[in-house]
Amino acid sequence: MAANQTLQRRQSHLTRGHLPSYAVWVVLAASVVLGAALATLIGFSVVGWAVITAIVFVITATIVTAVAEGERKAKDRLVTFLVYGAFLIALLPLVSVLWTVLERGVPGLNYNFLFTSMNGVTGAVDNQALENGTPVLGGAYHAVVGTLQITLWATLISVPIGLLTAVYLVEYGAGRGLTKAITFFVDVMTGIPSIVAGLFAAALFSLLFGPGTRTGFVAAVALSVLMIPVVVRSTEEMLKIVPNELREASYALGVRKWRTITKVVIPTAISGIASGVTLSIARVIGETAPILVTAGFASSINMNVFSGWMSTLPTFIYYQILTPTSPTSPDPSTQRAWAAALLLILMVMLLNLVARFVARMFAPKTSR
Amino acid sequence: MTGPAPGQVTAPEIDRLEGKDVSTNSLKASTDRGRAGDKIFSGISLAAGVLILAVLFSVAVFLLVQAAPTFVADPAEVTGGNGFTAYILPIVIGTVVAATIALLIATPVGIAVALFISHYAPRRFSRAFGYVIDLLAAIPSVIYGAWGYIVLAPQLAKVYTWLAENLGWIPFFTGPASQTGKTMLTAGIVLAVMVIPIITSLSREIFLQTPNLHEEAALAMGATRWEMVRMAVLPFARPGIISATMLGLGRALGETMAVALVLSPGALVASLVKSGNQTIAAEIALNFPEAFGLRLNELIAAGLVLFVITLIVNMIARFIITRHQEFSGAN
Structure with a gap:
């Protein structure tokens, strides 16, 4: 059938x-x-x-x-x-x-790599390690320190400016010509090539402090030029989805506008803002070109962002590949470069995961 | 509004005279403070917005100031010995060629991937697939550069040798092919990989906004899925696709590390499988760390040229997007 x-x-x-x-x-x-x-x-x-x-x-x-x-x-x-x-x-x-x-x-990613710098590691050391079959010496500790320091300073510069600009765009400037101009140029800024941002910071500081000024802080300024538009855009989107009823309820209780913004609007949107900031950090932490022209390159640990050259993980990878420590046998340098690449990818992925986690766990309680 | 009569002591003043905390129990004082707070807060947020405009403006000004010596310098002193125009022109062409190769590959693939995620993939997985493509965008450019340098270029070298032997009569494939594979074509391919996620994520957003009624109407008329996409989705998304491509172009023009690592630079040549050619961004990255004097100004002037090119491309893209938003039928 x-x-x-x-x-x-x-x-x-x-x-x-x-x-x-x-x-x-x-x-x-x-x-x-x-x-x-x-x-x-x-x-x-x-x-x-x-x-x-x-x-x-x-x-x-x-x-x-x-x-x-x-x-x-x-x-x-x-x-x-x-x-x-x-x-x-x-x-x-x-x-x-x-x-x-x-x-x-x-x-290549071992304890030695994580906690030693390239200070004193020369081509001869690399050659010897290859000949004797001993582990490759030298690591990326200085680059990790540089990455964290420069990114931290870039975040400290970008987040307040980006956040306040977004507040202006959404809460104060709606419908004004200035708002349209800022929105347009923030979008344009998103497309600035990263190397141009680096050149800008380099040009700015060499005019202010004499030619050839290269420190971690110059790099942080360059990175914030890249970071600010991302922070503005994501914060703006988040502030826009805060329901107007919340603002009106607050005004009806006689609360001032700035108190409404700081106590009602921003706390409601904070998860989205935090995840946007995390994503923008993930974006700039892997930037190479602006660091090359602003922070120079170092092989030893430099904790001070305001003086002396600094290395970051991306520039470390770049120089280890392009100019191996030992020109005759580039293998140890290549190994260090890939270990640094793995470390960098892990950092970026971690930041992306954190951003998704924050966005999901502390999502605004707007549903009724 | 009637104020307190002269000589009469108001409640807040008594409080103040008695040393009490004025702000907690005085409405007037609190409104004064609130008004000041409002002014300060709106003032600093306005200042932040203006600061951004100032930064963008000063990017242009500082680059111009630092680049100026190049334009007035004796042509013989500029690298190449024939003045700035002769120096910059080949690398501008190189930049455009690299970006063009990248777009020729990335635009069809990027749009197809966006279609896959929005209309073809099983609903259950399409979100996950979207995340996977976003992962492509999250990988730092220097890692793509290292991958192109160590993995991709040696593989492509064999293909280039074959191309030069069999298709050598086409100017693009004139031999002898580079044995390391570090050529313009490799750089273009690596750039394409970096541009695909940009084109995909923007086009995907637009594809998903296609009015459902249009799609259902097309399907109800008996259209196949492709006919539905061609008749309902693509016409609706055309401005979005154009601007996504333009933004991808902006990225490809300004991308530095991939080219700096993957291309072994040289003079301008028509063949894409020989080593040679150079892009602005890679030229700056490779030479800036050791540059001094006029060379420094020269590289900053090159950066200015790149800035202007990408600015124009991005402004056109943004203009198309905003115009599309105003006339969008979706709202």
Whole structure:
């Protein structure tokens, strides 16, 4: 009985001219086999196999659909394949980057790497470590210190300015020409190339304190140029979704506007603001170009952001790769660079996770 | 409004005379303080807003001041010996070429990925897929540069050799190909990877805003999914796609580290598989740390040129977005 029904449904005029659902899988299996055969002909490699299989599959499946179901369905199916394929292509570099960083970074990421600087580590030391098979000396402690210090100062500069500007835009300046101008230029600022922000800070400080002034603080100023627009935008979005009823209830109790903002509006939006700030920190912590032109490069620990050159993790990676400590055997430098890259990715991912956590856990209690 | 009669002592004054805390039990004093607080708070938030405008303005001014010596210098003293224009032109072209390669790859892929997340992926996973693409944006640029330098370039070197041998008659693929793979094409590909998440996340937002009624109307007429996307989603999202591409272009033009690490720079050449060419941002990053004197001014002038180019691109993109918002049919 049941079999009979299925049989009838298959022959119904509604499903006539449709490929059965397993047809695509049959074509895929055939393409895999054909792909393997073709790939063997021109010299077998997994990548070649995958590429040939994909091309054969997309073409065959489209032709089969065109013959059985018509041109429109075939076009629809082709686009579906292309869209799925685009997503897979976009995943490739992500997987490759994460895999590379993990594979090459894990061996170098040890206690010694985290808590020593590059002070006194020369090419000779690296060569000796390679010859004797002893662990690679030298680490990124100075760069971690520099990263944390510079990012902290950038945050201290950007958050008050960004927060207050957003308050002005949402609470005071609604509808004014100045608001439109600020919004527009904040958006434009988001697109400033990071190296130009670095040049600006370098130019500013060399005019004020003489040419060639490079300290951690100059780098912090450069980073805040990049950070402020992000803070403004995210805070603005968060303040906008605070319901007007809350403000009006507060005014009705006779509370002043500034007290309403500091005691009602900002506390309601604080989770979104905090997560926006965290994301902006995650964005600037990986910046390299502005640090290169503002903070110089150091191989020893410098705790003072107001004097002397500083290193950060990104510039550490850059210099270890581009100018290995020992030019004849770059392996120890490469190992340090990947360990630093792993550390940097971990920091950025952690900040992103914290931002999502904060946004979810302390979400504004606006639902009734 | 009637004030206290002359000579009469008001309640707050008695409190003050008796040394009590005035603010807690005096309405008038508290309103005075509140008014001052209001003024101060609105004042400092206004100041913060104005400060941002001042910063952007001073970026332009300081760059201009520091760049000025280059424009008046003796042409023979500028790097290359033929004046600033001759120095900057090849690297401007290099910058545009790198950004163009990046966009040619990233625009179709980015839009397709956005479509995948908004209209094609199973509903249950589309959010997770969105996070995955955002991860691409979170990876610092220097790590992409290192990846391009160590992993991607050696792989592509083989492809370049093949291209130069078989398609060498096309000017872009003239041999001999670089053996290290550190060429303009590699830089463009790495830039494309960094631009894809920008184009994807902006287009995705717009695709999701497509009025449901339009989509359902198209499907009800018997349209296939692709026809629905072509008739309802893409026309609605066109301004958004254009501005997303422009913002991606801004990013690709200004991106420094990927190019500085991946490209082995040289004079301007038409071939994309030979080493050579240079972009403004990478030129600055590679030379600024050791520069002094006029060279410093020169690099800042190059930065100014980059600033102006990206400013124009971004302003056009923002202009399209704001105009679209005003006439958006979604609201």
